[in-house]
Amino acid sequence: MNILAFDTSTDKFSLSILKNNKIVLNLSKILNKTYSKFLIPLIKESLFKSQLDVKKINHILVSLGPGSFTGIRLGIAAAKGLGIPYKIKISGYNNMNVLAHSINDNINGRKIVVLIKSKKEDFYFQSFNSNRQPLKKVSSFPISNLPKYFFNKNLIFCGNLNIKLIKELRKKKLYLHKNKFYNSELIINLFRKKKIKVTKSLDPIYVYEHYAKKN
Template identity: 30%
Template sequence: MILVIDTSGPVCAAGIYDAGSNALIASISETLGKGHAERLIPMIDEVLTQAGMTLQQMTRIAVTVGPGSFTGIRVGVAAARGLALSLGIPAVGVTTLEVVAEQVLEIGPPAPVVASIDARRDEIFAQVFAPDGEALTEPGAYTYDDVRAIVARFDGILAGSGAAALDGVAHDADAYPLDRIGRIGARLPDDTKASPVYIRGAGAKPQVGFAIKHV
C-alpha cells in the first residue's frame, strides 16, 4: 500500500493507493489555500481510518514535489520524509509535470507530450515526455514563445493549464489526482528522492531556451 500526499498547490490531499489492484482505496482532499501544515497530519490519520489501515501497513510514500507552491511543497516533502524515516520505507517524489503528462501518456499517445503548468507572471512550467513516459527534457520555467517552440520542435501534444494560458483562456488550476500520483509513485525506483522541485526563486526570470535531457 502507498500513502499518497499532495500539498503542491491550494489543495491538501492524502490517499491510500493499492498498487496491486491499481486503485485508490481511500482519499481526502480539501482546498485550503493556506494551512497545509496544520491539516496534513490529521488528514493522513483520517484517510487511514477511512481505509481501515495503519501507517505500518504502508510500503512506500509518494509525494508531489513541485513545481508548485513553495510552502506547500515543503510541508508535503517534510511530512513524507519524516514518516518514511520512522517507518523504514521509501519516500519517492512525483513531479506535478509528471502527473499532468500521465493523463495523456496513459492512453498511448502517438507523439511526445509537453506537460505544462501555468506559472503566472507570463511563464509556463514545462517538460517533454516521450510516448513511453521517458523524460526528454528537464523541467523548466519558460516564456510563452519558448513553449510554442518546444511544441513545434518535438511535434508534441500540449497538456495542462499552460495550453489555456497560451490561448489567453481563463482556466482553473491544474488538478493532481491522487490515483495518478500513486500510479507513478508505484513504478518509480525506491531511491527516487523526495526532493522539492522549485525551478525558480522569487523574482527569477523565465528560462531562456530549453535543455535536452542528457542520457
C-alpha cells in the first residue's frame, strides 16, 4: 500500500508518505501565504526523495478543514490534480477528528474539545465523547467570549492554541492536554486502523460563509 497524505489547512504544511506499508517520509514546513508557490514543488520533491512514482500511489488523503479557506482549496486542487489523471483514490478528512484521536491516554470518560485557530482572534471548536465520536458540529468563537459550554470541568481541551487562548483557559482552571499538533503520519495511521472517517466528497468544511459564495 502506498499513501500520500498532506494538510494545507493551517500555516504549518504537513506531508507524509507510506510506501510498501512503511512510512518513508515526514515533512513539516511553515508555508503561511506561500502555498500557491511551494505546494506542488514540495509534493513532487517528497515523491522524488521517497522514490515513489505518482502512478504507484494507491490513495491520497487531504484535509478538508476547518482552517484556512485558501489553504484548504489549494490542497484539494493539488490532490485532484495528482490523483484524477492516474485514477488514484482521493479521500478527505476532518482535522478535528484527527486531533481528537491525538490524545492517546485514558481520559476517564471526559469529553474532548478540539480547538483550531481560525482568523484574527477567533477559533473553531468541536466536542467529542471519550470514544472520539463527535457530539456537535464545528462552530467558532472569539477569545473575548468563551462559550459557556467550556466551563464544564469534565472537559479536556486540545488542539492548535495560541498563548492568549491558553491563558484564558487556564484562568478558568480548565484542563489543557499537552498534545502536539498532529502530523500527516498520524492521519495515515488512523486511516489504516479505520479510526477516522474519510469521504470521497471533497467539499471543504467552511464554518464561515466564504467570500466566493457571497459574490
